Amino acid sequence: MKKIELLLPAGNFEKMKFALLYGADACYIGGRKYSLRAQASNFSIEDFTKACEFAHNLNKKIYATVNVIPRENEIDGIKDYLIDLEKANVDGIIVSSPVILYLAKTYTNLHVSISTQMSTLNTNAVNFFHEMGAERVVLGRELSIEEIEEIKNNTKAEIEVFIHGGMCSGYSGRCTLSNYLSNRDANRGGCAHSCRWDYKIYENNELMDIKEKFQIASKDMCALKYVKELYRLGIDSLKIEGRMKSVHYVATLAYSYRKLLDDLENNEYKGDEYYLKLLEASENRDYYTGFYNGVNDNKINLYSKNGLEANQSFLARVISYDKETNIAKIETRNYFVNEMVEVMSPGLDLYKVNILNIYKDNVEVEAARHALEILDIKIDKEVKENDIIRRPVL
Numbered sequence: 001m002k003k004i005e006l007l008l009p010a011g012n013f014e015k016m017k018f019a020l021l022y023g024a025d026a027c028y029i030g031g032r033k034y035s036l037r038a039q040a041s042n043f044s045i046e047d048f049t050k051a052c053e054f055a056h057n058l059n060k061k062i063y064a065t066v067n068v069i070p071r072e073n074e075i076d077g078i079k080d081y082l083i084d085l086e087k088a089n090v091d092g093i094i095v096s097s098p099v100i101l102y103l104a105k106t107y108t109n110l111h112v113s114i115s116t117q118m119s120t121l122n123t124n125a126v127n128f129f130h131e132m133g134a135e136r137v138v139l140g141r142e143l144s145i146e147e148i149e150e151i152k153n154n155t156k157a158e159i160e161v162f163i164h165g166g167m168c169s170g171y172s173g174r175c176t177l178s179n180y181l182s183n184r185d186a187n188r189g190g191c192a193h194s195c196r197w198d199y200k201i202y203e204n205n206e207l208m209d210i211k212e213k214f215q216i217a218s219k220d221m222c223a224l225k226y227v228k229e230l231y232r233l234g235i236d237s238l239k240i241e242g243r244m245k246s247v248h249y250v251a252t253l254a255y256s257y258r259k260l261l262d263d264l265e266n267n268e269y270k271g272d273e274y275y276l277k278l279l280e281a282s283e284n285r286d287y288y289t290g291f292y293n294g295v296n297d298n299k300i301n302l303y304s305k306n307g308l309e310a311n312q313s314f315l316a317r318v319i320s321y322d323k324e325t326n327i328a329k330i331e332t333r334n335y336f337v338n339e340m341v342e343v344m345s346p347g348l349d350l351y352k353v354n355i356l357n358i359y360k361d362n363v364e365v366e367a368a369r370h371a372l373e374i375l376d377i378k379i380d381k382e383v384k385e386n387d388i389i390r391r392p393v394l
């Protein structure tokens, strides 16, 4: 069976590093220009060059999102930008406009993916983009597993599907709520998540008697239960959404889905519940399985709550570890004392360690009280740089 790609988002260099180290095969990154997440990114062309060096050293890939819907006066700039991205050694670009596909195929040899913003939902459309030169199509999120199978069986294009992350209330990228309500363009990286605001409902100018707040947002997608099937279908790439999320979120998702895919490849699948438990540590809103099981009803909506549970499980990131003294230098995230914690380390099973002492500037303290402090902790098992210390989930 061909290896399936695990593709994660990266809003900055640190998130990219953690995504790749914790199991992603590739990251997609929006640059400072011409991407929908321009605000979530600080990637200049020089940063793309460094990101590609880091990824290629690990035998992994970087895709640049160039998924703005361009206006007339942007075309020349986009052409030059694509040439610069090719020189930076990116492995491909993700586009949502035929003109960017055309410019990429005319002036570069870049691998091109058609973005989910193009809402590609049938084989004819996939094959059309493939004939126009796109190597890959990211399908719209609104397809059932049967429809995905039909498309995959009838195309030579690589197929990428979303398996995890936020969903739009409208077809992805075809929403102007934010534009109207906050003057922030969702198709220019500025979405204010207006669908998640609290609304009051009026009928014939009368405020309706609804006690709870009202929102029009969808739950987030977690299609973990369908990954076995997507693997069997030979889907080329599984995509996770969330460039604005934390390092802990990115690392937890990369770690959990990597474990699931490796276990599938080695015939060691442990059952859906095991991998769902691994994912639980990441901060998320309520989940549903997207459109994989067909068209959904109103149970997928979060009418009366944002659904985002506060999550304080991420305690610290390991900066270094001294084997002689058993002392780890860490950067803190949440409050902890001398207690048993869990270590998430790339390529290893989760394991527990005891924090025996906490030191600040060489003086013992009772607790880690502030985020982003550099502390030393004495522990009873080995850790290594970039390990994540958190409250146990297993």
Ligand code: SF4
Pocket: 167, 168, 169, 170, 173, 175, 176, 177, 178, 186, 191, 192, 193, 194, 195, 196
């Ligand atoms: S307002 Fe909501 S539905 Fe519209 S683009 Fe933003 S997240 Fe998507």
